[in-house]
Structures are given as structure tokens and as C-alpha cells.
Amino acid sequence: MKITAIPQLYRNLKRWRQILQVLRRYGLADWLSHFPSLPFRDLLKDRHGVPLTQHSREKRVRMALTELGPTFIKLGQLLAARPDLVGTAMADELKLLRANVTPDAPDVVRRILEEELGERFSQEIAELQDTPLATASIGQVHAAELTDGRHVVIKIQRDGIEDIILQDLDVLTGLSQLAEHVEAFAPWGPAEMARQIMPMLRRELDFEREQQNMLLFDEFFAGDADVVLPEPVSELCTRRVLVMTRLDGPSVAKWDETDRDLRNALAQQVTRCYMRMLFDHGVFHADPHPGNLLALPAGQLGILDFGMVGRIDDRLRETIEEMLFAISAGDQAMVLRLVKRVGNPPPDLEDAALSVDIGDYLATYGRQGLGKFKLTSALNDLTEILHRHNIKLPSQSALLLKMLVSLEGTLSTLNAQFDSMSIMRGFVRQAMARRLSPRRRFRQARRIYLEAENFLEFAPDQVLGLLEQMRRGNISLNLEHRRLSPSVNRLVLGMLASSLFLGSSLLLALQVPPLLFPNKPFLGIHQISVVGAAGAALSLMVMLRLVLAIGRSGHLTRENDD
Incomplete structure (x- = not known):
């Protein structure tokens, strides 16, 4: 983890601890599920008292995401659409994710509306139903009536949800970087996945984007009498509040x-x-x-x-x-x-x-x-x-x-x-x-012509610039040696071990003090240099480790390179 990430880690330390506790609990249950004979394998239980080890691995993942909150529920719902990454069994289980949230109280809803709309809340909204029509992880929807008689619905962002999601996204960034180094998660590309998912979640926090989407689709279906979309009341829409006309029907x-x-x-x-x-x-x-x-x-x-x-x-x-x-x-x-x-x-x-x-x-x-x-x-x-x-x-x-x-x-x-x-x-x-169609072919030909014109206009200057740099000797060639670092490390370590062994042999031969058994021999051992013996033993251990590492890699001889 980078040094610059330490303030972010400290800021979200409490949330990190909560997330790691949940992951540790379900991860331990997943490990215990592989050992049916252990007497304490059923100690970890879900909220209904059922041992976690009795659930499938996919269900344990879904339960963990549900317990972690709305951000991770959204993450699971998006992963449910990527069976190419997580597999069909996991994707089918993640499709069952639902956000069981308690709606904000009516006084909280009115406070948010007053903060977002100001005086327009009392001037434009004649009646607001306290009971929400629907509640989701990010917002809840209330029926209302405007002073001009229009029946509308108001989508209001839940109190404090933006801070929770942004904090979770910071934590998710750190978790994805750690997961890159875990062999089981690395094939999924967790860091890249996090980079793709985070903009989606941030866009869902901005109701003005949803308003723009509604206007875009209204333009698409302007001439279609069979499709009806709600119309946003633009003057009452903000980043956290979306007011739109109400559609009545089952x-x-x-x-x-x-x-x-x-x-x-x-x-x-x-x-x-x-x-x-x-x-x-x-x-x-x-x-x-x-x-x-x-x-x-x-x-x-x-x-x-x-x-x-x-x-x-x-x-x-x-x-x-x-x-x-x-x-x-x-x-x-x-x-x-x-x-x-x-x-x-x-x-x-x-x-x-x-x-x-x-x-x-x-x-x-x-x-x-x-x-x-x-x-x-x-x-x-x-x-x-x-x-x-x-x-x-x-x-x-x-x-x-x-x-x-x-x-x-x-x-x-x-x-x-x-x-x-x-x-x-x-x-x-x-x-x-x-x-x-000829129209598409014409557009394609025009695009190809413009790209070719742009290439012919700028390519000669770039070629001349490259030749000028070559003439001045400013061209440098960077070579990247892949899979060479372990070999270089072994070579350097072998040279150090050999040097250490040679120096230790000299210390032993010259009987450099401090000495073991300087006066009286013990089992034939007499006047042994302590530093030389320690160095020789250490060098032999390093050489043994090198031999074992080379043997495990399968590249001890040339025949093993195939």
C-alpha cells in the first residue's frame, strides 16, 4: 500500500475494522466447511441460528455482502451481471441480493427537502405523503401534490447515505489493491473491477444525472404513443431530490x-x-x-x-x-x-x-x-x-x-x-x-477520408521529428526483461554466499579470535574461530536454500526449459 494512502486508511479505520470483522467471520466459516469432523465447526451462525457452514459458499458470499451494507450490496448486484468473471453459480446467487433498509422518518425527509429546495418547498409542494411508496438503498419515493394541482412523486436521497457510500468506496479501493495479491482473486482483476464500479455508484448518488437520463429517453420516445415516461419538474430537482410526474397503473x-x-x-x-x-x-x-x-x-x-x-x-x-x-x-x-x-x-x-x-x-x-x-x-x-x-x-x-x-x-x-x-x-x-445502406457507407467513407487526411497532414512532421532526434542522438531504447529478476536475485545471492564462505574459510584457517576450545581440544576440535564458523554455517544455509529454490522452479538444467 502506498504511503499516500495512510491518511485515508486512518480516516476510515472504524469502517475497515467493521468490514474485516465480517470478512473474517464468513472466511472462517468457509474454511471450517471443509472439515466436517471438527466439533466446533458450527459455532458461527447466521441471524436465524443456522450454522454458516451449512450454507453454500455462494450463499455465504451473498450473506456477507448483505451484512456489509448498501455499497457492497450494489457491488454484488453489479457482479451478478458478470458471470464471465464470477461464474454462473455465484452470479445466480448474487441476483438474490436485496437491500432491507428502514426508511427515513418523515421529519428527516422534510428537513432534507427544506435544505435542498429552500422556500420552494413550502411554496411549490402543497401536500407530501409521510409513508414512502418505495424504499431502496440510496433513496426513497414519496407521493406529493404541487400547488398547481399536479400529482408528482419525489425521490429523496436517504440521510447520510452519500457519506457512507463514499467512505465504503475508499475502503473498497484498498481492498481491491490487497485482493490483487491474493491468488484466488487475482484472475478477477479486482482493482480494474473497482475502477469500473465506482463511477457507476457515484453516478447513482447524483439525481441530476437521472434527470438528464429521463430527458434523453423522453427524446428517444417522443413519437411513440405506446411508451410513457415520467417528466421531471426541473425547477424542483437537485442533486439529492428528484421531482417527477406520477404514472398511475399496476x-x-x-x-x-x-x-x-x-x-x-x-x-x-x-x-x-x-x-x-x-x-x-x-x-x-x-x-x-x-x-x-x-x-x-x-x-x-x-x-x-x-x-x-x-x-x-x-x-x-x-x-x-x-x-x-x-x-x-x-x-x-x-x-x-x-x-x-x-x-x-x-x-x-x-x-x-x-x-x-x-x-x-x-x-x-x-x-x-x-x-x-x-x-x-x-x-x-x-x-x-x-x-x-x-x-x-x-x-x-x-x-x-x-x-x-x-x-x-x-x-x-x-x-x-x-x-x-x-x-x-x-x-x-x-x-x-x-x-x-448507402447513407451509412457514405458516412463511413467520409470518416475514413477525414482520418486519412489527418494522418497525411501530421505524419510527415512526426517522421521528420523522429529523424531529427536520431540525428542528434536523443533516441533511447528501453528494454524490459521479463522473468529475469528472480534469476538476477539468485545470482547475486549466490555470489554473496560464495564470498561469505570464502571469507569464513580464511577466518577459520587463520584462527582469528574469539576462539572455541582455545586451550584444550574437544572431540578433536581445537582453536575454531567463532566468527568464521558462524559465517561458514550461514553461507551453507544460503546455498542450500538456493539449490532447493532452483529445484522447485524446474530450471535446474537446460532440458527443463521446454
């Missing part, structure tokens, strides 16, 4: 299961809406769980909670389109090429083994009819293959996977009788047609 989770036609129509609206976000705009609402989707009385679809929004660039979107076509066509070589393109394969990737796994995957899903295709199962199996071969997906794909899995879970609650994959394939066809 959520998808409470939709009448007996009305099959309405359920089918709603399910098709949901699918078309999210496919339009993905393939037309590259920006999507990342949390389509049933509570955020409303069935409005006029047969329209209402969407709530734009705090978590995902974005994909054109390259990833085009790769997704190509992969869907390759899977449906059973093109194994193309799928293999696309997986390696979109992921981050390790240097020691075995192409043959990956090709076999992809062939089995296509044999399972490539021949299924559209009506039988299960998106969640297909995604889980694909990410399991990536996890098995240590292929990491780009960070922007995490929210995309989360959205697709949540979307199919929402559609399954509707129990609708329609083919969602046929709608998805229709959007993919439209996207592929747009890629081949």
Missing part, C-alpha cells in the same frame, strides 16, 4: 394473469421498447425488473427509475448483431472469431478447446426454434464458457447482460404466449440493413 408484477390478450400485448410492447433502445440508440434502461414497468390504463407502457443506464458503442452493437446471426446460422468459426474480438482472451488461450465448447453450444442453441429459445439459458451457458477459458467481456457488457436477463425474467412473470426472439431478430435484420 406494475407488471401485479398484472392480471387472466387477461391473456392484454398480457401478450404488454409483453410485445416491453420487448419492442428495449430492442429499440439497444439496436436503434445504443442506450438502454438497465433495470427492467417488474416493479419499474407499469401497465397504464390506456394500454401504454410506463417505465420508471432511470438511475442506472447502460451504453454500448457502435462496434459492440455491430458485434452483437453479427453474433446473433452467426448463432442462428450455426457458423462456429464466425462465433469463435467474434468471441475473441469482443472479449479479452488470455495469452495462453487454447483455441481448440474453446472451439469444441462453442461447437457444443451451437449444437444446443443454434438449432432451436425461435419459440423454444431461452435467452437466459443461452447467456448463462455462453458466459460459463467465457469464465472457463478466462475470457473477460468489456465493462460496458455488464449492464447489457443484466438488462437482458432482467428483461426475460420480467417477460416470464407475464406468462405471455408470444415469441420474443422473433421480435429481436426483426430488429437485428433492420440493423443489418442499416449497416449496408
Whole structure:
């Protein structure tokens, strides 16, 4: 850990101690679970009195994250969308994470509103319901009525939650740096993962960003009468308070299961809406769980909670389109090429083994009819293959996977009788047609021309500058020797041991005092230099350690280098 991190560590010392106590408790339970014969293995118990060793490892991780609080719950929810990193079993367990929080008291809510809105709180808000409509880890939602008669909902950041999350993010940074040196966690890339997750959590603390997201999606669906979004009341919105118009209607989770036609129509609206976000705009609402989707009385679809929004660039979107076509066509070589393109394969990737796994995957899903295709199962199996071969997906794909899995879970609650994959394939066809359109080709040619013009304009000056530096002798070449440090260390240590042995031998030969048995011999030992004997023994121990280290590394002879 760096010296500059010491003040941060001291500032968060209390929180560090709390987190380490929880991790030590669950880590000890995980260790004890491997020894069923120990008499004291059931001493650690959960809040219901059940021994922690009786739970699976994945469940213990989920319970630990729940006990650590809202920041780590959010972390677990984001990791649930990365089965390529944590595996499908862990991801499925982390999907069960829920924040069980107690809402802030009404007087606390009113105090926050007065701090954020000032006089506008009493001038603009005529009535505020004390009982929240919903409570989450970061904010809670209250119904209200404005003085002009509009019915609104107010999303208020929970008291003190920003300080807690920012403190936890500092601690999380330190934990990720420590985890980089733990063999079990190093393949996950915890430091890089923390760098990706922290901006997401910070953005969720800023309700003004959510307001901007609402305005952006309102622009996307301006001409669509079947999709309705809440409108923010901009003059009453701040960083900690978001006021928006209220949408009245039952959520998808409470939709009448007996009305099959309405359920089918709603399910098709949901699918078309999210496919339009993905393939037309590259920006999507990342949390389509049933509570955020409303069935409005006029047969329209209402969407709530734009705090978590995902974005994909054109390259990833085009790769997704190509992969869907390759899977449906059973093109194994193309799928293999696309997986390696979109992921981050390790240097020691075995192409043959990956090709076999992809062939089995296509044999399972490539021949299924559209009506039988299960998106969640297909995604889980694909990410399991990536996890098995240590292929990491780009960070922007995490929210995309989360959205697709949540979307199919929402559609399954509707129990609708329609083919969602046929709608998805229709959007993919439209996207592929747009890629081949003359308009896109013209834009692509214009971009290539501008890049070539920029290159031809600046490249000659850079080449001339490089030649001038070579003429002046200012060019330096830096070489990095990989895996050379252990060899150099062993060489230096061997030379020191040899020098120590040689010097100690001279001290023994010259009988340099202080001496052992200077007057009378003991078992034939007479006038032995103490310093020389100690030096000789130490040098022999160092040499023995070097021989053992070289033997363990397998590079004692040239034949072992293969």
C-alpha cells in the first residue's frame, strides 16, 4: 500500500475494522466447511441460528455482502451481471441480493427537502405523503401534490447515505489493491473491477444525472404513443431530490394473469421498447425488473427509475448483431472469431478447446426454434464458457447482460404466449440493413477520408521529428526483461554466499579470535574461530536454500526449459 494512502486508511479505520470483522467471520466459516469432523465447526451462525457452514459458499458470499451494507450490496448486484468473471453459480446467487433498509422518518425527509429546495418547498409542494411508496438503498419515493394541482412523486436521497457510500468506496479501493495479491482473486482483476464500479455508484448518488437520463429517453420516445415516461419538474430537482410526474397503473408484477390478450400485448410492447433502445440508440434502461414497468390504463407502457443506464458503442452493437446471426446460422468459426474480438482472451488461450465448447453450444442453441429459445439459458451457458477459458467481456457488457436477463425474467412473470426472439431478430435484420445502406457507407467513407487526411497532414512532421532526434542522438531504447529478476536475485545471492564462505574459510584457517576450545581440544576440535564458523554455517544455509529454490522452479538444467 502506498504511503499516500495512510491518511485515508486512518480516516476510515472504524469502517475497515467493521468490514474485516465480517470478512473474517464468513472466511472462517468457509474454511471450517471443509472439515466436517471438527466439533466446533458450527459455532458461527447466521441471524436465524443456522450454522454458516451449512450454507453454500455462494450463499455465504451473498450473506456477507448483505451484512456489509448498501455499497457492497450494489457491488454484488453489479457482479451478478458478470458471470464471465464470477461464474454462473455465484452470479445466480448474487441476483438474490436485496437491500432491507428502514426508511427515513418523515421529519428527516422534510428537513432534507427544506435544505435542498429552500422556500420552494413550502411554496411549490402543497401536500407530501409521510409513508414512502418505495424504499431502496440510496433513496426513497414519496407521493406529493404541487400547488398547481399536479400529482408528482419525489425521490429523496436517504440521510447520510452519500457519506457512507463514499467512505465504503475508499475502503473498497484498498481492498481491491490487497485482493490483487491474493491468488484466488487475482484472475478477477479486482482493482480494474473497482475502477469500473465506482463511477457507476457515484453516478447513482447524483439525481441530476437521472434527470438528464429521463430527458434523453423522453427524446428517444417522443413519437411513440405506446411508451410513457415520467417528466421531471426541473425547477424542483437537485442533486439529492428528484421531482417527477406520477404514472398511475399496476406494475407488471401485479398484472392480471387472466387477461391473456392484454398480457401478450404488454409483453410485445416491453420487448419492442428495449430492442429499440439497444439496436436503434445504443442506450438502454438497465433495470427492467417488474416493479419499474407499469401497465397504464390506456394500454401504454410506463417505465420508471432511470438511475442506472447502460451504453454500448457502435462496434459492440455491430458485434452483437453479427453474433446473433452467426448463432442462428450455426457458423462456429464466425462465433469463435467474434468471441475473441469482443472479449479479452488470455495469452495462453487454447483455441481448440474453446472451439469444441462453442461447437457444443451451437449444437444446443443454434438449432432451436425461435419459440423454444431461452435467452437466459443461452447467456448463462455462453458466459460459463467465457469464465472457463478466462475470457473477460468489456465493462460496458455488464449492464447489457443484466438488462437482458432482467428483461426475460420480467417477460416470464407475464406468462405471455408470444415469441420474443422473433421480435429481436426483426430488429437485428433492420440493423443489418442499416449497416449496408448507402447513407451509412457514405458516412463511413467520409470518416475514413477525414482520418486519412489527418494522418497525411501530421505524419510527415512526426517522421521528420523522429529523424531529427536520431540525428542528434536523443533516441533511447528501453528494454524490459521479463522473468529475469528472480534469476538476477539468485545470482547475486549466490555470489554473496560464495564470498561469505570464502571469507569464513580464511577466518577459520587463520584462527582469528574469539576462539572455541582455545586451550584444550574437544572431540578433536581445537582453536575454531567463532566468527568464521558462524559465517561458514550461514553461507551453507544460503546455498542450500538456493539449490532447493532452483529445484522447485524446474530450471535446474537446460532440458527443463521446454
